[in-house]
Amino acid sequence: MTCRKRSQDIQQFVVTAVQMRQIEERVFAAGMPVAALMEKVAGLVARRVEELYPVAAWGRVGVLVGPGHNGGDALVVARELYFRGYEAVIYCPFSRLKELTESHHRYCAALGIPIVGDTEALRSCDFLIDGLFGFGLERSLTEPISTAIHQINEGSQPVVSIDLPSGLHTDTGAVMGTAVRATHSLCLGLWKLGLLQDDALEYVGKAELIDFDLPLTDIQAVLGTLPRIQRTTSERAIAHLPLNRPPTTHKYKMGHLLLICGSRRYAGGAVLTGLGARASGVGMLSIAVPDSLKPILTAQLPEALVLGCPETEAGAIAHLPDELDWAAYHTIACGPGLTKEARAIVQQVLGSQRSLVLDADGLNILAELGTVSTLQARQAATVLTPHLGEFRRLFPDLAEEMSCRVTATRAAAAQTGAVVLLKGARIAIADASGATRINPESTPALARGGSGDVLTGLMGGLLAQAEASPGHSSLIDVVQSAAWWHAQAGILAAEERSELGVDAFTLSQYLIPAVQKGVGKG
Secondary structure, three states: OOHHHHHHHHHHEEEOHHHHHHHHHHHHHOOOOHHHHHHHHHHHHHHHHHHHOOOOOOOEEEEEEOOOHHHHHHHHHHHHHHHOOOEEEEEOOOOOOOHHHHHHHHHHHHOOOOEEOOOHHHHHOOEEEEEOOOOOOOOOOOOOHHHHHHHHHHOOOOEEEEOOOOOEOOOOOOEOOOOOOOOEEEEEOOEEHHHHOHHHHHHHOEEEEEOOOOOHHHHHHHHOOOOOEEEOOHHHHHHOOOOOOOOOOOHHHOOEEEEEOOOOOOHHHHHHHHHHHHHOOOOEEEEEEEHHHHHHHHHHOOOOEEEEEOEOOOOOEOOOOOOOOHHHOOEEEEOOOOOHHHHHHHHHHHOOOOEEEEOOHHHHHHHHHOOHHHHHHOOOOEEEOOOHHHHHHHOHHHHHHHHOHHHHHHHHHHHHOOEEEEOOOOOEEEOOOOOEEEOOOOOHHHOOOOHHHHHHHHHHHHHHHHHHOOOOOOHHHHHHHHHHHHHHHHHHHHHHHOHHHOOHHHHHHOHHHHHHHHHHHO
16 A cells, blocks of 8 residues: 555544544554554654744743653653753643653653643743643543643643643543643544544644554454545545546536525525536536526526426415426435425425435425434435534434534434435534544635535535436545535635635635645645
8 A cells, every 4th residue: 555545544534532442452462562652653743843833933842741641642742852952841730640651751850851730830831732631531620630721721822732632522522621722733643533523623723643654454453444434535525526527428417406496585595506506517407496586597597497486475486397307307406595485395305206405494394394204215315414403403302412413413314314414614424324424624704694505506416417427426425525625615715715705605606716726736
């Protein structure tokens, strides 16, 4: 296996605390000395710290040391930075340390590195290294550590956390009483699930992986050859986009998507969904909207086949055209802007044998119908894309699972047989088999009305193309690619226009530049 291939694989793998322990136990049982591994890991961390905070500008470092091996890593980092010219001070308020950590503690003291028991000496440091607690923390932090962390968080120094910020739950990302607010988190070996959860984002800062060459055989012995939980990478997302077309293809081979969306009140929802679909490159696009919206949609999307539908007095779709031929479409995307008056429409769509993306009012109607469990009976693929409020309405019985968004998403997928995409700062996607994807990058700029409509159209278009050319990508792969593409467009737009400048229409215009940029990087 090439170094590049290994690097791509490692970036995808996500572990829980239990799985990481199992992998490490295999490595140690095979003969790797714990002390040797600590030296290697800490050496890589020290090198990265030196790149982030060069000694010429950041010469004084404070190192926070815990009682376990995370503290041992921190002590080795302190020693290495000391040898490279940094003025170091060690904060260690613990009287009992693990044997290896105690050994490094004695050596640092012998070198003359100051070791203190309170945080006052840290105030003059240019930056801090957090090595209090690593993965596996299961109880809330108490005094005096909680007060020390509070004082550190009140300061202005950058903080580099080793593995994950002290005080975060390894799996859920929840704060265990209190937690360090890191500027950088240098995750060791494999991505910890907690770093990819919404609850952790306020504390993680910029996260990156320190690969210290855990053998793939040991990783796969615990996680399997295809790990159930994977972190989306640009390489993986791009690989499942329909970027290369056969030279003799035509529009009918490139997928036909039917959008059912919009109302007089929410005309923009139909337009934005259509713009997202347009960017997907789908061969044929049909849009069913209330009759009064047909001129608007035709003006905005002249290439689309716009189907005007009879409408209610309030301007919602009353029923679909009688001549509608479900067999003509590869995929249906339904929901944005419908209003809950369109209950009969959603029921009709659920009864179709076409692959389906259900969003917004489509989900709200499904929740009111109380028929979520009946999705198991659908013969075609189903994708649900709820935000947190919609998820809770759809799955009230999963309230206890919400402490971990990934666990909740997997439970919802198992319950429905659908692919479930739970929106948030870190989108979680799961299918009925338990396969899970987490999109690790996004931007608060996407917290705007209409952003989700763009995603629905984009995803529907990609799924229609996959249905037209089956075999290349699984359903979860297509959904993962849509979520990645949508997030990258938001990130690029925010970079160029600021987070305030990314309305949903603007977002739709950045979809093609974002994928061009992603392909260029690859």
